[in-house]
Amino acid sequence: MKQEHYDYLIVGSGLSGATMARLLMDAGKSVLVIEKRGHVGGNIYTQDVSGIPVHVYGPHIFHTDDERAWKFFNDYADVYPFVNSPLAYYKGNYYHMPFNMNTFHELWGVSTAEEAKAKIAEEVAKENIGEPRNLEEQALSMVGRSIYETLIKGYTEKQWGRHATELPASIIKRLPLRFEYNNNYFNDRFQGMPRGGFTPWIENLLSGAEVILNVDYLTDKAKWDAIADEIIYTGRLDEYFGFKLGHLEWRSLRFEVEELKQKDYQSNPVVNYTDREPAYTRITEHKHFDPELDDLPTTVITKEYPDAFEEGKVPYYTINDEKNAKLAEDYKALAAQDAKVHFLGRLANYRYFDMDDTLMAAFALAEKLLK
Numbered sequence: 478m479k480q481e482h483y484d485y486l487i488v489g490s491g492l493s494g495a496t497m498a499r500l501l502m503d504a505g506k507s508v509l510v511i512e513k514r515g516h517v518g519g520n521i522y523t524q525d526v527s528g529i530p531v532h533v534y535g536p537h538i539f540h541t542d543d544e545r546a547w548k549f550f551n552d553y554a555d556v557y558p559f560v561n562s563p564l565a566y567y568k569g570n571y572y573h574m575p576f577n578m579n580t581f582h583e584l585w586g587v588s589t590a591e592e593a594k595a596k597i598a599e600e601v602a603k604e605n606i607g608e609p610r611n612l613e614e615q616a617l618s619m620v621g622r623s624i625y626e627t628l629i630k631g632y633t634e635k636q637w638g639r640h641a642t643e644l645p646a647s648i649i650k651r652l653p654l655r656f657e658y659n660n661n662y663f664n665d666r667f668q669g670m671p672r673g674g675f676t677p678w679i680e681n682l683l684s685g686a687e688v689i690l691n692v693d694y695l696t697d698k699a700k701w702d703a704i705a706d707e708i709i710y711t712g713r714l715d716e717y718f719g720f721k722l723g724h725l726e727w728r729s730l731r732f733e734v735e736e737l738k739q740k741d742y743q744s745n746p747v748v749n750y751t752d753r754e755p756a757y758t759r760i761t762e763h764k765h766f767d768p769e770l771d772d773l774p775t776t777v778i779t780k781e782y783p784d785a786f787e788e789g790k791v792p793y794y795t796i797n798d799e800k801n802a803k804l805a806e807d808y809k810a811l812a813a814q815d816a817k818v819h820f821l822g823r824l825a826n827y828r829y830f831d832m833d834d835t836l837m838a839a840f841a842l843a844e845k846l847l848k
């Protein structure tokens with residue numbers, strides 16, 4: 478360590494930790510960042526493979542409606558315009574996403590919004606579902622059988638590892654249908670990608686900070702606690718408390734990465750596989766996030782498989798049911814009792830946060846601490 482004592486110890490160098498480091502350093506505070514992995518960036522980390530930034534923990538696209546988050550992203554990253562337009566593959570055919578007029582044309586040959594709405598209404602009426610009892614009935618009552626079976630059923634069952642009839646209806650609250658020819662996946666005003674991947678962004682945020690890798694805060698907590706006035710903790714909520722109230726449940730992912738000696742594999746950054754087979758839910762072809770990389774001689778693809786979570790695997794998605802929500806609340810009540818430790822980010826809040834939500838939570842905490 479360069480200093481004996483710091484204003485803040487930041488546990489975790491993901492987007493939450495790196496943003497806090499930047500904001501606190503800019504306010505003249507001393508920070509020490511410790512990270513248990515061998516690299517910075519948490520789940521937005523990208524690794525260079527033959528000139529291609531590979532999204533190691535799943536594909537990430539920055540999008541937001543928040544002007545401050547957009548400015549902050551642009552201030553520390555070399556941002557280029559990007560519009561996310563994933564495709565879906567089902568039984569030999571490709572379909573556009575999100576569900577829009579292109580998709581409806583591909584499914585039924587309809588050309589106008591009126592025809593598409595009539596087709597969906599006809600399919601929904603045919604199902605004749607009153608109060609949906611499970612996810613399958615919920616989806617059928619919203620979009621009808623063609624969209625459900627082609628684009629939702631297999632993908633969702635793979636994602637959760639259960640039949641759609643065994644999943645709660647509440648998983649699908651909305652299924653946005655867009656009645657125009659518009660393949661832009663996000664509705665936000667701002668969308669872009671950082672040139673060179675997300676790691677340079679994180680490195681810029683951490684520039685000037687002391688960062689120690691391969692250190693797990695919880696294995697030597699008392700030592701680390703003594704080193705700073707206050708602690709920003711971005712690790713898992715239940716783990717912080719030694720799981721004393723029980724384990725919060727997660728869904729994990731497994732990735733298979735291949736570098737191929739060809740220029741192009743699927744001509745699009747992301748293709749979702751919506752049938753039950755193959756077992757992966759999507760293939761990411763990383764070079765297509767940046768048109769400047771088109772001429773590189775090789776390409777890197779990642780097949781993404783949903784996976785059961787167990788200790789030692791990366792926790793990706795929270796399980797949004799009553800049991801886990803209650804347990805998370807109980808842990809948060811404990812967390813609120815310790816004024817020296819601030820719980821920040823997706824793991825410490827047991828919540829899915831997009832990158833812009835992550836930034837906004839960090840802005841709010843920094844404002845509170847620096848007041």
Ligand SMILES: Cc1cc2nc3c(=O)[nH]c(=O)nc-3n(C[C@H](O)[C@H](O)[C@H](O)COP(=O)(O)OP(=O)(O)OC[C@H]3O[C@@H](n4cnc5c(N)ncnc54)[C@H](O)[C@@H]3O)c2cc1C
Pocket residue numbers: 488489490491492493494511512513514517518519520521534535536537538539540692693694695711712713793794821822823824830831832833835
């Ligand atoms: C598959 C997937 C795709 C996504 N795609 C998008 C997208 O397209 N757009 C978007 O806006 N958002 C996306 N997100 C969300 C995005 O990943 C999060 O917003 C972001 O990673 C949150 O950062 P964080 O710092 O809170 O958490 P993390 O990235 O998990 O960082 C936490 C860090 O803390 C470290 N840590 C934990 N415990 C300890 C400990 N005890 N000691 C030391 N270090 C510790 C971890 O190793 C990790 O590096 C996606 C999420 C997933 C799961």
